[in-house]
Amino acid sequence: MTNKHFPPRTIFLLAATLTILIVTFACSGAAATPVGSADSSEVPAAAEEPAAEEEPEIALTFVAPQLTQPVSELIPEVVPTQPSVQPTIPEMRHLTLEYPPKMKAGAESDVIRLTLEVDEQGNITPTALVEGNVVTGETIQIPNLYETHMVTAEARIDMAGMDVQPSGAIFEPMTPGQSVKFFWSIRPQDTGVYRGTVWLHLVFVDRISGEESRMAVSAQIVEIEAVDFFGFSVNVARTSGMVGSVIGGIVGFPFLEDIIKFFFRRRKK
DSSP, rough: OOOSSSHHHHHHHHHHHHHHHHHHHHHHHHSSTTTOSOTSSOOOOOTSSOOOOOOOOOOOOOOOOOOOHHHHSSSOOOOOOOOOOOOOOOOEEEEEEOOSEEEEEESEEEEEEEEEEEESSSSOOOOOOOOEEEEEEEEEEEEOOOTTEEEEEEEEEEEEEEEEOOOOOEEEEETTTTTEEEEEEEEEESEEEEEEEEEEEEEEEEEETTTEEEEEEEEEEEEEEEEESSOSSSHHHHHHHHHHHHHHHHHHHHTHHHHHHHHHHHOEE
16 A cells, blocks of 8 residues: 555655664664673672772881980081181381492492391391491381291382392292391492382292282382582583683683773772
8 A cells, every 4th residue: 555645765765764773772772781791771790889998097106216326426516617827926027228328420339238137026226237328227017927838028129320230129038037138239320319219029929829929018219329539419521511611701701801901900000
């Protein structure tokens, strides 16, 4: 019997669609059901959560450690740090400079002396070794670093126009309690006044690292007058020439002879 409202082709498509839906739902239900289980509504035993077991109580007992060493040995003692350089008492020394205030130019030479003497009490009185020389003295303090450093005294003279020997710096090693002396030979070539400076430095060299440092100790001014054979500090030949020129000009003055004769005749009358 043929349905008038639905054609046969439409009925066939609807039947096929219903068949596909039934097969799809059947496959999805089989996949959700575990293998070997007859009823999908039953929950597997493996999926059930086990009952929480009560944990046994553990008693904690604190046992104090046995110390085999005193507490003072276990705790380090705090020691204050000390400076690497210990403060030292400075060494007192007396510096004496002696030089001639006047000398003859040309062939004559003289000596300048610089002495660094040990003076614990500061009572050294400077005295001249040569009569008539100028002597100056001053007390200085030197760092007492002989145990850690090599100490050297350096001295030199700066004086323009004067022949000074030795011309450069002089070095003398210093030791505790020992004096240090310097000598220079000077010779002026021409007459005049010569001014200069006598320098004294201390050089410290570290015995371990070799590091070097310098310290200025003194700078003293000297003034020396160089004179000629007659005791003049000016050039005699130049002075004599000037005097001769003046006398020659007076003698060559016009009518000088007539003026002299006039005064002589008047004096006779």
